[in-house]
Amino acid sequence: YPGRLRETGIGxxxxxxxxxxxxxxxxILPQLKTYINENNNKIGSGFKLYTSYHLGYHLPLFKxxxxxxxxxxxxxxxxxxxxPSSFEEIDNDWNNYFLFEPNIYIGINF
Numbered sequence: 507y508p509g510r511l512r513e514t515g516i517g518x519x520x521x522x523x524x525x526x527x528x529x530x531x532x533x534i535l536p537q538l539k540t541y542i543n544e545n546n547n548k549i550g551s552g553f554k555l556y557t558s559y560h561l562g563y564h565l566p567l568f569k570x571x572x573x574x575x576x577x578x579x580x581x582x583x584x585x586x587x588x589x590p591s592s593f594e595e596i597d598n599d600w601n602n603y604f605l606f607e608p609n610i611y612i613g614i615n616f
Contacts, residue, residue: 508592509543513554531560541590552588557581562611575611580604 517535524530534557541550562577582603589597 507596509541509549511593512540512542513537514540515556517556527564529560529562529564531558531562533558533560539588541593543592549592550588550590553585554583554587555585556583562609571615573613573615575613577609577611579607579609581607 515535515537517533519531519533521529521531534555537554537556539552539554540548541552543549559580559582560577562575565574565576567573580603584602586597586602
């Protein structure tokens, strides 16, 4: 990119247990974007609505003191406004979704 991009937002998450550790999760993250050129000058601002859809399985370990959650994600951002033309030229080479991103979360219960 000809500069950099800063995105700031607060997201909401809803998770639902489907069956014996199998769960589904939806995340919605509205973001305010600030575009900065190579000279560190602000050249624009915009808005992006980022969504993420998860399907995973919760595996408790060591008497439920730890857990592992293998997941598959699908990401989609339906709204992306006010992108400067220099950034948009590069973004047009990519889709506004990303399918089947695998993840493994490892956690500790306190």
